[in-house]
Amino acid sequence: MLRIMNSLKTMSLEISANTPASTNINSIRWRRNPRKPIWKGTAKSKIFRVPPRTVIPQEEADEIKRLYNKYKTEMKTITRFFTSKYNIENQQKDDQDLNKKEFESDLEACMKLNDEWNAKQKVEREASAAVELEKSIQLAKERRKITEERRQQRLNEAEEIVRREKVFAKDFISPEMLDAAIEKALANPVDHNFALDLEGNKIVGYETPPLPKETASLKQ
Structure with a gap:
């Protein structure tokens, strides 16, 4: 394991020194040609095979533990550094006067945008109301015309009935x-x-x- 980590460290140093920053590195797990591709699964002859546990020498185990502790310490230090840095920046942004000014400017921009939307909606609403009013007026006129025609038709029918009755009334006997x-x-x-x-x-x-x-x- 120690040899693998040292080889990776050497390879990373060589790549960073000799290749541009835009170079992409793709790691593969089947570098040797005789090795079976990883997506083909476990062979039938090795399904129930229990591989022996690798015995790591004590010196190598101590070195791995030391490197792991060093890695954790460095990562914790970096995390704390960035946390402190961003906390300071956030504290500066949390200034009350600055926040108040930003809030007021944001509110003013929102109110201005809201007024523009309201004015636009008002124009559209008035245009739509005018169209609806015109449609209602036309519909009312049509209904009134139909009602007048029906009333005139009933009046003509009544006048015709009265005229016929007057003709028949000539032979009636009055008191x-x-x-x-x-x-x-x-x-x-x-x-x-x-x-x-x-x-x-x-x-x-x-x-x-x-x-x-x-x-x-x-x-x-």
């Missing part, structure tokens, strides 16, 4: 003419028991006395 109509009916009895021959002559009933011109031709 003032009732006595005269009764006397006329009594003076001129009518026998509805009559017949018509093939020539269209009216033949009155045998109980009714013949009247003048009663047997006149009724041909149409």
